[in-house]
Amino acid sequence: MIRFENVSYNYPDGTPALRNINMGIRKGEYIGIIGKNGSGKSTMSLHLNGLLRPQKGKVMVRGMDTGDFSKLQGIRKIVGIVFQNPETQFVGRTVEEDLAFGPENLCLPPMEIRRRVNRALAETGLEKYRYHSPKSLSGGQGQCVALAGVLAMEPECLVFDEVTSMLDPDSGKTVLERVKRLHEKGKTIVYITHNLEELHAADRIIVMDRGRIVLEGKPENVLSDPSLRALGLTPPSLIELAEHLKNHGVAVPWEKTSCPSSFAEEICRLFLKM
Amino acid sequence: MQEPVFSYVPGTSFLHTLDPRTKLAAVMLLGILVFRTESFFGIGVIFALFIALASFTGLPTGIFFRAVRPMLLFIIFIFLAQLFFTEGKVLASFWILQPSIEGLQNGLRLSARFILLLLFAALMTASTDPSAITCGIERILRPLPLRWLGVNSYELATMMNISIAFLPLLFERVERTKAAQASRGMYFGRNPFHSVPALVIPLIRGIVRDAEELALAMESRGYQGTRRTSMHELLMQKRDWASLFALVFFAALLLRF
Numbered sequence: 001m002i003r004f005e006n007v008s009y010n011y012p013d014g015t016p017a018l019r020n021i022n023m024g025i026r027k028g029e030y031i032g033i034i035g036k037n038g039s040g041k042s043t044m045s046l047h048l049n050g051l052l053r054p055q056k057g058k059v060m061v062r063g064m065d066t067g068d069f070s071k072l073q074g075i076r077k078i079v080g081i082v083f084q085n086p087e088t089q090f091v092g093r094t095v096e097e098d099l100a101f102g103p104e105n106l107c108l109p110p111m112e113i114r115r116r117v118n119r120a121l122a123e124t125g126l127e128k129y130r131y132h133s134p135k136s137l138s139g140g141q142g143q144c145v146a147l148a149g150v151l152a153m154e155p156e157c158l159v160f161d162e163v164t165s166m167l168d169p170d171s172g173k174t175v176l177e178r179v180k181r182l183h184e185k186g187k188t189i190v191y192i193t194h195n196l197e198e199l200h201a202a203d204r205i206i207v208m209d210r211g212r213i214v215l216e217g218k219p220e221n222v223l224s225d226p227s228l229r230a231l232g233l234t235p236p237s238l239i240e241l242a243e244h245l246k247n248h249g250v251a252v253p254w255e256k257t258s259c260p261s262s263f264a265e266e267i268c269r270l271f272l273k274m
Numbered sequence: 275m276q277e278p279v280f281s282y283v284p285g286t287s288f289l290h291t292l293d294p295r296t297k298l299a300a301v302m303l304l305g306i307l308v309f310r311t312e313s314f315f316g317i318g319v320i321f322a323l324f325i326a327l328a329s330f331t332g333l334p335t336g337i338f339f340r341a342v343r344p345m346l347l348f349i350i351f352i353f354l355a356q357l358f359f360t361e362g363k364v365l366a367s368f369w370i371l372q373p374s375i376e377g378l379q380n381g382l383r384l385s386a387r388f389i390l391l392l393l394f395a396a397l398m399t400a401s402t403d404p405s406a407i408t409c410g411i412e413r414i415l416r417p418l419p420l421r422w423l424g425v426n427s428y429e430l431a432t433m434m435n436i437s438i439a440f441l442p443l444l445f446e447r448v449e450r451t452k453a454a455q456a457s458r459g460m461y462f463g464r465n466p467f468h469s470v471p472a473l474v475i476p477l478i479r480g481i482v483r484d485a486e487e488l489a490l491a492m493e494s495r496g497y498q499g500t501r502r503t504s505m506h507e508l509l510m511q512k513r514d515w516a517s518l519f520a521l522v523f524f525a526a527l528l529l530r531f
């Protein structure tokens with residue numbers, strides 16, 4: 001549903017941020033994007049709904065070219081982005097008003113806006129904060145408001161750019177759970193992160209370095225790829241552990257590496273067999 | 275958290291259900307009325323009207339008087355200036371100050387007017403969702419040829435909303451920058467010529483970055499600065515016209531006497 005064709009982008013100061021990117025995202029897919037600081041992940045995400053337009057090549061969203069100004073509104077209806085810092089995403093004085101911002105821009109009638117706001121509030125469990133100022137909420141709740149604000153536009157594809165990096169681990173987990181549920185409901189997900197542990201459930205992972213895609217594939221292949229460290233990324237410790245065990249002739253299946261408890265169970269099972 | 279002075283209290287009273295445009299017009303009308311009424315009797319009647327309207331909201335009347343507090347110093351200043359600097363029959367004499375009866379009257383009248391104005395404004399803000407107020411203003415401004423100023427009414431309304439939402443972020447940034455600089459050994463208050471640039475430059479850098487992020491987030495959610503709708507349905511109903519008519523009638527009656 002989204003296609004990058006030979007996309008290159010340099011920032012106005014000359015920094016090359018994307019170099020000849022080719023990739024596609026299918027409907028309903030859950031894609032993880034990783035890469036160290038400055039590798040071009042955010043720049044890529046801004047291309048997904050035409051906030052930035054490629055200088056070379058083109059980005060197509062469901063057949064619409066992001067370079068075509070008349071299509072932009074239509075593209076933004078399809079692809080919504082949740083950004084890193086919840087505070088600089090708030091435009092409303094109350095949560096309710098903030099959620100209405102997107103639908104209002106789509107020129108929907110008041111009744112429909114109310115319906116969407118109520119639905120987004122229910123979906124994120126924010127009903128009791130309806131009249132609160134988004135700024136009075138905690139970081140995790142704030143990120144929920146930001147997500148709800150995007151959900152109110154009812155996009156098919158949701159992009160998350162390092163949404164957990166400013167949250168404590170617990171709120172981070174809640175947000176991640178929410179992302180998984182949205183994927184189960186059929187939304188296309190693009191999840192950008194530094195934390196490789198968060199990508200266990202992805203369908204496909206794209207690794208970026210200096211504006212290029214350097215590695216791409218299923219999580220079980222990418223997360224255990226020996227070149228990750230050289231790209232400045234730390235593989236999840238359980239997966240690394242599983243790799244070491246494999247070198248010693250002990251095979252822990254991929255599904256069991258998602259959390260310590262299932263990993264431990266598997267190890268115990270293997271021990272008992274021996 | 276500090277309680278804001280002009281804050282909205284959600285509710286379902288008669289005043290709550292009026293169209294924001296009705297209330298905006300009413301506040302303007304009452305403002306004119308307040309400043310056209312000379313007699314203390316008239317001012318008393320307007321005050322009675324305020325009490326009556328305030329009781330309609332079902333909110334404790336005290337919360338409206340909170341709106342007066344931040345302006346109290348200004349009102350006292352006006353009162354004293356009138357009291358001492360109005361020519362007239364001298365009441366008493368303190369040193370070079372000679373309060374006059376006319377001054378006392380003028381002072382009372384003027385401060386009563388300001389207080390009433392604040393009270394009515396507080397009445398409106400307490401019973402109207404702030405975004406409905408901006409929406410109402412937007413609708414009132416829409417027919418005006420704002421294009422000549424290089425903006426349209428939608429942009430203006432969004433600007434009003436954003437600046438109010440963005441302001442706390444700004445203050446927070448000032449505090450954060452101050453703390454960051456202090457932890458690097460800056461002293462504030464000693465030599466302002468030294469500390470101000472050290473504070474202002476990172477501050478502006480931070481604000482510009484915040485503003486850029488905000489602009490991206492807004493654009494991503496489809497903001498184009500052109501026509502947009504509002505969650506608030508604005509419909510002038512019978513009760514709006516009736517209220518306005520009653521108010522005009524009241525004003526005319528009061529100005530006759």
Ligand SMILES: Nc1ncnc2c1ncn2[C@@H]1O[C@H](COP(=O)(O)OP(=O)(O)OP(=O)(O)O)[C@@H](O)[C@H]1O
Nearest residue numbers: 011013015017035036037038039040041042043044
């Ligand atoms: N507004 C900008 N102006 C100029 N250069 C920029 C701008 N934003 C990013 N860059 C540069 O473009 C390159 C890619 O940045 P980008 O933000 O896409 O990386 P990223 O992978 O998202 O990094 P991070 O993990 O830090 O978020 C970097 O070298 C960065 O310095």
Ligand SMILES: [Mg+2]
Nearest residue numbers: 041042161162
């Ligand atoms: Mg980034």
